[in-house]
Amino acid sequence: MSIAGTILRSRAVAALTSPHGVDRYLEQINPMWAATEVRARVLDVRRETGGEHPVATITLQPTGTWRGHRAGQYVQVGVDLPGSRRTTRCFTISSAASLPGESIQLTVRAQGEKRPGQSVSRWLVERAQVGDIVHLSQAEGDFVLEESPATPTNNHLLFLTGGSGITPAMSILRTLLRDGYDGRAGRRVTFLHFARSAEDQIFATELAEIAAADNDVDVVLRHGSVFSEFELRRLVPSYAATDTWACGPAPMLDLVREAYADSPSLRTELFNVASVVPSGAAEGDVAFARSGKQAANTGTTLLEQAEALGLRPTSGCRMGICFSCTATKSSGTVRNVLTGEESSLPDEEVRVCVSAPVGDCVVDL
Amino acid sequence: MSTTQNTRATATSSATTDPVSGKVPLTAEQLQAFxxxxxxxxxxxxxxxxxxxxAYIRKVVKYQRGLEVAGRALFYVPPAWPLAVAALSLSKILDNMEIGHNVMHGxxxxxxxxxxxxxxxxxxxACPGEQWKYSHNYIHHTFTNILGKDRDIGYGILRMDEDQPWRPYYLGNPAYAFALMMLFEWGVALHDLEVENIVAGKxxxxxxxxxxxxxxxxxxxxxxxxYVLFPALTGPLFPLTFAGNAVANVVRNIWAFNIIFCGHFPAGVETFSEEECLDGVDDKGEPVETRGHWYYRQVLGSANISGGPLFHIMSGNLSHQIEHHLFPDLPARRYPEVAQQVQEICERYGLSYNTGPLHKQVGSVFKKICRLALPGRGAKAAEPVAAQERIAA
Structure with a gap:
């Protein structure tokens, strides 16, 4: 692939295939051939848990264009949902760090209404068949393990996860154990996870094996309880000075942040930001200039308000990372729902999926 | 998405029972119902x-890419030169019309x-899609056939309407039209530079x-x-490939020009002044065009070409220009199926639905190009309506 890839990505081939680009031709022959785009073939779908929101692990073989991933990163996954609507969402890679071209695993909880295949996660968990093709981005995100697993250190590593937030921590843990010496993590690791119930526990068997083995890893699973500073202090007295990766739903992360105050040891990643609870009273009107639609500000994100008015603006991850929903805000103030940052610059490019209007706002959609 | 149909939704009509303007045979209520x-x-x-x-558009894309690759490859076989040119011409026509034009409409x-x-x-x-989308999707589709607004009336070069004042320059109308046909790709690319407005000082x-x-x-x-890389890749066949590519581009130019000119210029297609389009008022009391009138203008300002399914595909379904102008952001493959309903509705409201086979529509456009080269007006009413079927009296 490397020589072929170099040729396919050359300026000469780009000039010959202008304006469409070489991938638009290659995909007609074989969807697994690509020069720059990343797609993947489903190799395996394995159910992890059942119930209303089942979880499955999907093994994907990416195209040769996949540059690999660092443990803890996520990837955008686009699938053609019924009715030919390609929809893209982000999923954390749960398998250990991959090299270019290597296969990866996603562990996905089916979200949304119980209509098979009507959301990306439901499609992946309930519809995906071996051989299906999905569309990927390169791996993204900096919620990653910075240390080399191959070099034993005396740094204590702490993982605090809730629900599906276990996946990036699992990828990091698997990488440590795979690449460490003699199946050991090579440093002290505390893995504290909160699941709704024992039935909802993802990776239960594997975690039990890790807990039982002599590998420097302490696995603590809590079912039905919520995170408390008290419990964390008992497990890891010097937690605030310990390198920590926390990933889970927003209420849990709020508690974690409170416990850590401003400690630089804490890294967090939020899950499920799609539906944001409006903070404070929503005021003013939101106008979508291109479509001529206008309504009272409901306080939710611009994307949700546009969709509520029947618009279908381009969007992707719906969590502020893929930038496909970027639109021009011609006037007004918006608040970034992830950071709380407000900005009032005219003709500003904003990601409508994570921007909520504060008062009157005009957006070119 | 198309930008054509906004801001009018809230407009309400100022008059209620009287015909809306001199030209519209409908009352404001009828126009709204329409x-x-x-x-x-x-x-x-x-x-x-x-x-x-x-599935449809992906299939068309597959054919287009296949024809393109086949065309490029066949240039290596000198006796197959006509086949190569044919395949490449078809590829460019599909790319520009059924795929490009329609995809870029959203x-x-x-x-x-x-x-x-x-x-x-x-x-x-040659025309960058980004630039075309502004002049076409916004200017042409919003201000369709409004004289002085729609720069697609004569493309700033030709006299295509009696209400464009005659100047001696227009004696060359047929010659300019022929040149535009052969160089259509470049005409489209340079269209947005608005050379005529620069000359006029606007x-x-x-x-x-x-x-x-x-x-x-x-x-x-x-x-x-x-003109460089693909000919060079065929080595000693450089001149043949060069010529073949040029011919394919010109074949596409001629085809696109004829289809597009049949969309708005056959006899019987109406043009509008800015004032007569303002048949309603908005919330602030400003005169605006109602949505009903906008639809009305799209029907009266466009003409269809009749033909078989393959012809419609090769024309990018611009043979359903009326339906395209009514619903520019609906997939073009739907135009044939809605055409019957549109035609039936027009019949009920007594609106003319201009359609005819390609040779008649082209003939009608050609006549207009020649007639308007000469001064004089008033020929509009006397023009024989050979090229159109007047459905309603």
């Missing part, structure tokens, strides 16, 4: 979009496929500056591909 019937067709199709539409944006998205797509012609040369980099980049890429 608009609502059109909206209903649009909603029904929107609700039904799905896999069949996606007809397939709902699929979420970046390869078929109006914001990403660019076509195999636009400054400096206004064009921001357009140059993108335009030059696209022209350079198109020329490099068709």
């Amino acid at each position: 608009g609502e019937e059109m909206d209903a067709i649009r909603q029904a199709v929107l609700a039904d979009l799905g896999e069949a539409d996606a 007809q397939y944006d709902w699929m979420g496929d970046p390869g078929l998205n109006s914001r990403m797509f660019d076509w195999d012609t 636009r400054k040369l400096a206004d064009n500056k921001p357009l140059y980099p993108r335009l030059l980049r696209k022209i350079r890429r198109q020329a490099l591909k068709d």
Whole structure:
């Protein structure tokens, strides 16, 4: 692939295939051939848990264009949902760090209404068949393990996860154990996870094996309880000075942040930001200039308000990372729902999926 | 998405029972009802979009890419030169019309496929898609056939309407039209520089500056591909391949020109003044065009070409120009199926629905080009309506 890839990505081939680009031709022959785009073939779908929101692990073989991933990163996954609507969402890679071209695993909880295949996660968990093709981005995100697993250190590593937030921590843990010496993590690791119930526990068997083995890893699973500073202090007295990766739903992360105050040891990643609870009273009107639609500000994100008015603006991850929903805000103030940052610059490019209007706002959609 | 149909939704008509203006044979209420019937067709199709539409456009793309690769490859076999030119011509026609024009209208944006998205797509012609989308999707589709607003009336070069004042320059009308036909790709590319407005002093040369980099980049890429790289790749056959690519581009030019000129210029197609389109008022009391009148103008300002399914595909379904102008952002493959309903509705409201076979529509356009080369007006009423079927009296 490397020589072929170099040729396919050359300026000469780009000039010959202008304006469409070489991938638009290659995909007609074989969807697994690509020069720059990343797609993947489903190799395996394995159910992890059942119930209303089942979880499955999907093994994907990416195209040769996949540059690999660092443990803890996520990837955008686009699938053609019924009715030919390609929809893209982000999923954390749960398998250990991959090299270019290597296969990866996603562990996905089916979200949304119980209509098979009507959301990306439901499609992946309930519809995906071996051989299906999905569309990927390169791996993204900096919620990653910075240390080399191959070099034993005396740094204590702490993982605090809730629900599906276990996946990036699992990828990091698997990488440590795979690449460490003699199946050991090579440093002290505390893995504290909160699941709704024992039935909802993802990776239960594997975690039990890790807990039982002599590998420097302490696995603590809590079912039905919520995170408390008290419990964390008992497990890891010097937690605030310990390198920590926390990933889970927003209420849990709020508690974690409170416990850590401003400690630089804490890294967090939020899950499920799609539906944001409006903070404070929503005021003013939101106008979508291109479509001529206008309504009272409901306080939710611009994307949700546009969709509520029947618009279908381009969007992707719906969590502020893929930038496909970027639109021009011609006037007004918006608040970034992830950071709380407000900005009032005219003709500003904003990601409508994570921007909520504060008062009157005009957006070119 | 198309930008054509906004801001009018809230407009209400100022008059209620009197005919809206001198030209409109409908009362304001009828016009509103007419608009609502059109909206209903649009909603029904929107609700039904799905896999069949996606499969269709992907199949057309597959054929286009296949024809393109076949065309490029056949240039290595000198006796197959005519076949190579034919394949490449077809590829360029499909690329520009059924794929490019329609994809860039946002007809397939709902699929979420970046390869078929109006914001990403660019076509195999000299005009950068980004630039074309503004002048076509916005200016032409919003201000269709409004004299002085729609720069597609004569493209700033030709006299295509009696209400364009005659100047001796227009004696060359047929010659300019022929030149535009042969060089259509370049005409489209340079259209946005609005040379006629610069000559008239309405636009400054400096206004064009921001357009140059993108335009030059696209022209350079198109020329490099068709006139340097692919000919060079065929080695000693360079001149043959060069000529073949040029012919394919010209074949596409001639075809596109004829289809497009039949869309708005056959006899019987109406033009409008800005004032007569303002039949309603908005919330603030400003005069605006109602949605019903906008639909009305699209029907009266466009003409169809009748033909078989293959002909419709090769014309990018612009043979259903009326339906395209009514619903520019619906997938073009839906136009034939809604055409019957549109025609029936027009009949009921007594609106003419201009259609005819290609040779008649082309003949009618050709006659108009020649007639308008000469001064004089008033010929509009006397013009024989050979090229159209007047459905309603």
